[in-house]
Amino acid sequence: MVPTISRPETYTPVQVKVVDYSTHRADIHQVRHRVFVCEQHVPQALEVDAYDPLSIHVLAQWEGWAVGTGRLAPDGRIGRVAVAQPLRRRGVGRQVMEHLLEVALRQGHPRVVLSAQCHAIAFYEKLGFYTEGPVFEQMGIPHITMWKSLVKAS
Secondary structure, eight states, rough: OOOOOOOOGGGGEEEEEEEHHHHHHHHHHHHHHHIIIITOOOHHHHSSSSTGGEEEEEEETTEEEEEEEEETTTTSSEEEEEOOGGTTTTHHHHHHHHEEEHHHTTOOSSEEEEEEEEGHHHHHHTTTTTTEEEEEETEEEEEEEEEESSOOOO
16 A cells, blocks of 8 residues: 655655565555456456566655556566556656666666556657557557667767
């Protein structure tokens, strides 16, 4: 559970960092469960997969509460980006993505790919992502493939 933010002037900064999956598994899945299973009605059995222990995870925390997460799979796919309702539209998703992109860059990935929920296309476009291919359904939700080059033009 995340407390309600009643007044913007009491808002304290969110801290985002790369975390060890085995140590922070409960926090990661708590955020994802609330967003994907409770809000978006994704079946619990599909929310957790074999990529979780293989991926690099980012966790956003606010006043001790886990409020956002995302992961980078070994093949350069970003996924499971989620932000708890009370902290949306406050830059948490952007911070999670910036951390994931930095990790991908440090690992030498030439580009990253993600399956964006269609309602989030503009969010990813602001981060420099481009759409590719047709809309498809994943876990009952319309998605589209998006990518971003991490190679600087010379």
